[in-house]
Amino acid sequence: MGYDNIRVEKRGKVGLITLDRPKALNALNSALIGELGTALDAFEKDERIGCIVLTGSEKAFAAGADIKEMQPHDFAKAYIDDLITPLDRVSRNRKPIIAAVAGYALGGGCELAMMCDFILAADTAKFGQPEITLGVIPGAGGTQRLTRFVGKSKAMEMCLTGRMMDAEEAERSGLVSRVIPANDLLEEALKVADKIADFSLPVVMMTKESVDRSYETTLAEGIRFERRVFHAMFALEDQNEGMTAFTDKRKPQFTNK
Numbered sequence: 355m356g357y358d359n360i361r362v363e364k365r366g367k368v369g370l371i372t373l374d375r376p377k378a379l380n381a382l383n384s385a386l387i388g389e390l391g392t393a394l395d396a397f398e399k400d401e402r403i404g405c406i407v408l409t410g411s412e413k414a415f416a417a418g419a420d421i422k423e424m425q426p427h428d429f430a431k432a433y434i435d436d437l438i439t440p441l442d443r444v445s446r447n448r449k450p451i452i453a454a455v456a457g458y459a460l461g462g463g464c465e466l467a468m469m470c471d472f473i474l475a476a477d478t479a480k481f482g483q484p485e486i487t488l489g490v491i492p493g494a495g496g497t498q499r500l501t502r503f504v505g506k507s508k509a510m511e512m513c514l515t516g517r518m519m520d521a522e523e524a525e526r527s528g529l530v531s532r533v534i535p536a537n538d539l540l541e542e543a544l545k546v547a548d549k550i551a552d553f554s555l556p557v558v559m560m561t562k563e564s565v566d567r568s569y570e571t572t573l574a575e576g577i578r579f580e581r582r583v584f585h586a587m588f589a590l591e592d593q594n595e596g597m598t599a600f601t602d603k604r605k606p607q608f609t610n611k
């Protein structure tokens with residue numbers, strides 16, 4: 355299908371989605387959010403795709419929800435139209451999504467990056483929850499996910515003041531996994547995604563599910579969940595292939611079975 359607000363490409367086993375509303379710094383309007391969901395659905399169904407990279411432009415990953423679209427809403431419209439639930443689609447993706455963030459990731463843009471499985475940041479990246487300056491609070495998980503990533507003190511300061519965090523501070527605080535020179539960001543993100551896509555897809559998906567579980571449950575239940583999944587791996591041909599290849603001193607050939 356044709357997209358007006360994003361670009362969608364396949365790079366081997368990697369699905370690449372580029373937010374593409376340059377005139378609005380990739381602000382997330384309802385059309386873009388709908389297209390993002392459609393593109394993710396297609397990559398989930400495509401058995402050749404093992405990992406997804408979500409990126410924006412050099413200047414902005416996304417400068418937030420589209421303020422001009424939201425500005426005239428009243429409570430009933432905001433509640434009934436509900437831009438946020440369709441954006442949640444990103445956090446429900448079963449294949450991993452890497453956010454490759456350069457420039458601004460603000461408000462809903464920062465929240466979107468945090469819905470991904472990990473964030474690789476260009477040295478130009480700036481993260482923030484400036485909603486308070488607009489008379490609202492973060493609405494797509496900012497108060498919750500940012501707090502889990504960076505701790506209460508920093509999350510509270512950012513949400514209460516709208517202060518932005520640069521890439522170096524974001525790495526130091528645990529919001530991003532790594533900082534990369536801006537010119538190399540996409541290449542590096544695709545390389546990392548390619549590496550993940552080469553592993554056994556069911557194992558990749560169950561790894562993601564198990565790490566995500568740690569956010570939703572107690573340590574004891576999380577460890578029980580992990581152990582059940584670990585034992586279940588021995589039903590996979592890929593477990594046998596991975597361990598046999600190690601003993602044979604050769605590269606494994608995973609078949610996703």
Ligand code: CO8
Nearest residue numbers: 377378379381417418419420421422460461462484493494
């Ligand atoms: N929405 C709509 N348009 C935007 C947005 C936005 N979030 N951000 C930038 N734009 C537009 C500008 O209006 C401008 O358009 P025009 O040329 O027609 O005036 C164009 O993009 C370029 O922007 P600037 O001229 O402002 O560029 P600067 O380089 O001077 O400044 C900034 C860049 C600092 C990023 C600035 O644009 C800015 O502050 N933007 C708003 C950031 C913000 O407040 N974001 C939070 C939005 S609220 C939110 O995200 C709530 C989330 C709730 C859930 C989300 C569900 C989807």
